[in-house]
Amino acid sequence: MNAVLETIHNRVSLRKYADRPISETHMNLILDAAIAAPTAGNQCLYTILMIKDPKTKEALSESCDFQPFIARAPVILIFAADQQKWFDYFSSKGVKAFAKHSGLSFEAPQESDLLLACEDALIAAQNAVIAAESLGVGSCYIGDILENYEFHKELLGLEDWVFPVCMLCLGYHEENAVRVQQKRFDREFIVFEEKYRKLTNEELDRMFEDKEKGFVEKNHYGAENFAQMFYARKTDAAFSKEMARSVRVALKKWDGRRL
Amino acid sequence: MNAVLETIHNRVSLRKYADRPISETHMNLILDAAIAAPTAGNQCLYTILMIKDPKTKEALSESCDFQPFIARAPVILIFAADQQKWFDYFSSKGVKAFAKHSGLSFEAPQESDLLLACEDALIAAQNAVIAAESLGVGSCYIGDILENYEFHKELLGLEDWVFPVCMLCLGYHEENAVRVQQKRFDREFIVFEEKYRKLTNEELDRMFEDKEKGFVEKNHYGAENFAQMFYARKTDAAFSKEMARSVRVALKKWDGRRL
Numbered sequence: 451m452n453a454v455l456e457t458i459h460n461r462v463s464l465r466k467y468a469d470r471p472i473s474e475t476h477m478n479l480i481l482d483a484a485i486a487a488p489t490a491g492n493q494c495l496y497t498i499l500m501i502k503d504p505k506t507k508e509a510l511s512e513s514c515d516f517q518p519f520i521a522r523a524p525v526i527l528i529f530a531a532d533q534q535k536w537f538d539y540f541s542s543k544g545v546k547a548f549a550k551h552s553g554l555s556f557e558a559p560q561e562s563d564l565l566l567a568c569e570d571a572l573i574a575a576q577n578a579v580i581a582a583e584s585l586g587v588g589s590c591y592i593g594d595i596l597e598n599y600e601f602h603k604e605l606l607g608l609e610d611w612v613f614p615v616c617m618l619c620l621g622y623h624e625e626n627a628v629r630v631q632q633k634r635f636d637r638e639f640i641v642f643e644e645k646y647r648k649l650t651n652e653e654l655d656r657m658f659e660d661k662e663k664g665f666v667e668k669n670h671y672g673a674e675n676f677a678q679m680f681y682a683r684k685t686d687a688a689f690s691k692e693m694a695r696s697v698r699v700a701l702k703k704w705d706g707r708r709l
Numbered sequence: 710m711n712a713v714l715e716t717i718h719n720r721v722s723l724r725k726y727a728d729r730p731i732s733e734t735h736m737n738l739i740l741d742a743a744i745a746a747p748t749a750g751n752q753c754l755y756t757i758l759m760i761k762d763p764k765t766k767e768a769l770s771e772s773c774d775f776q777p778f779i780a781r782a783p784v785i786l787i788f789a790a791d792q793q794k795w796f797d798y799f800s801s802k803g804v805k806a807f808a809k810h811s812g813l814s815f816e817a818p819q820e821s822d823l824l825l826a827c828e829d830a831l832i833a834a835q836n837a838v839i840a841a842e843s844l845g846v847g848s849c850y851i852g853d854i855l856e857n858y859e860f861h862k863e864l865l866g867l868e869d870w871v872f873p874v875c876m877l878c879l880g881y882h883e884e885n886a887v888r889v890q891q892k893r894f895d896r897e898f899i900v901f902e903e904k905y906r907k908l909t910n911e912e913l914d915r916m917f918e919d920k921e922k923g924f925v926e927k928n929h930y931g932a933e934n935f936a937q938m939f940y941a942r943k944t945d946a947a948f949s950k951e952m953a954r955s956v957r958v959a960l961k962k963w964d965g966r967r968l
Binding site (some may be wrong): 451452453454455457458459463474475478481482483486487488489490492494496497498499500501502503508529535536538539540542543545548549551552553554555557560561562563565566568569571573575576577579580581583584585591593596606607608609610615616621628632634635637639640641642643644645646647648649654655657658671672673674676677678681682685686690693694696697698701706 | 710711712714716717718720722727732740741742744745746747748749755756758759760761762764775785789793794797798799802803804806807810811813814816819820821822823824825826827828831832834835836839840842843844852857859864865868871874875880887891893894896898899900901902903904905906907908910913914915916917931932933934935936937939941944949950952953955956957960965
């Protein structure tokens with residue numbers, strides 16, 4: 451196994467950080483690695499917000515499902531899908547008049563533009579994660595940035611066509627900390643050859659066998675198996691309902707309306 | 710610079726592949742690296758379709774904006790956001806009856822579930838890209854897999870809650886091939902500190918300075934600058950309109966309806 455594969459397999463989600471800032475040299479290497487990432491048509495349809503202000507970190511630790519460790523990360527990076535810059539550039543260069551003149555329509559970004567920009571943002575984020583890990587800087591993805599869209603828009607000063615799709619907490623690993631790797635599903639349930647294949651109940655049983663070991667018979671959900679417990683914990687959770695609401699509100703901006 | 714950073718910066722989008730298959734050892738290392746990627750709540754909300762069948766590759770080279778090189782890639786990996794497996798698992802474990810009994814609602818996956826699963830899929834894809842590069846296997850992302858949703862659903866046998874969010878062409882680099890790195894925007898236009906900041910026209914001019922060197926005064930769009938040319942080429946293009954349509958159709962499946 452080469453150094454790259456070792457770094458990839460060694461990486462764990464780090465939620466406890468050494469009590470020192472990330473050096474400027476390391477931070478620059480991490481950001482440069484993110485910016486080197488593949489991007490659709492070399493458009494770089496994303497923005498990275500680098501956050502160190504304790505007040506903002508505190509606010510994010512609350513708005514992202516009340517996870518206090520977020521506020522203790524030396525640096526937070528938010529990767530936002532961004533079609534605003536290209537749109538503003540078009541606007542500044544008379545594209546609206548040109549489009550009208552040429553019989554084209556001048557359209558606002560739409561759902562497909564959002565997805566494409568999310569791809570750019572996430573690919574860059576994972577480059578940052580791997581680069582960071584190679585420098586001794588651990589990371590943790592926070593999906594909860596998908597919640598509370600209106601609050602984050604205000605907090606971070608986001609424009610309409612800037613959508614925060616993922617967040618990374620970054621900080622050095624503590625010395626001699628134990629790394630616990632989480633087991634993934636077996637490859638046969640993740641990789642299919644040639645075509646998708648709906649799994650049979652027997653296959654699903656094997657797929658979830660390890661997870662089911664985590665089922666607690668006496669649980670306050672009244673669940674009789676792991677699936678029921680997980681569903682209750684997920685559906686009932688405020689964060690999940692909030693995420694659904696928040697994403698739906700955000701999506702409304704990406705309507706491709708004629709301008 | 711360490712080996713990981715070197716691999717990240719060395720990587721280019723590879724569209725011309727050496728004429729030999731990817732070894733099984735290398736393919737397994739690439740897939741294992743993808744599966745090791747971070748995933749929301751360790752749910753692995755994605756599926757990787759590994760495609761080697763020449764007929765399928767041919768079909769994809771046409772459906773993904775007629776790019777013949779796609780058919781010549783030894784291996785194609787499609788990363789699909791996948792909430793189907795968890796949903797089927799819930800269904801097989803009596804979650805619907807349990808939910809009714811407990812006063813919860815049993816809901817289909819919705820837009821937020823799609824986005825979260827897209828995150829998993831893209832993060833895994835970028836792990837595959839970096840792992841591949843470290844083994845001499847080049848890659849090219851194909852965003853056009855977002856187009857022709859219905860056709861791809863049929864071609865690949867996708868279930869309703871499986872959405873192909875990105876595609877990778879993979880193959881060995883040819884010996885002594887020249888690598889041309891594409892220049893990205895300057896960091897000041899990608900990374901913002903603490904808050905988002907709408908760029909001024911003067912900043913946009915500087916941001917796009919290099920791209921504007923690619924403007925051809927005599928162009929059949931009648932465009933007077935790079936912005937107008939790029940917009941005309943993008944808006945007018947069939948692939949762009951198709952992508953917008955296709956994504957909108959796919960999104961309709963993710964409606965969170967009560968079941």
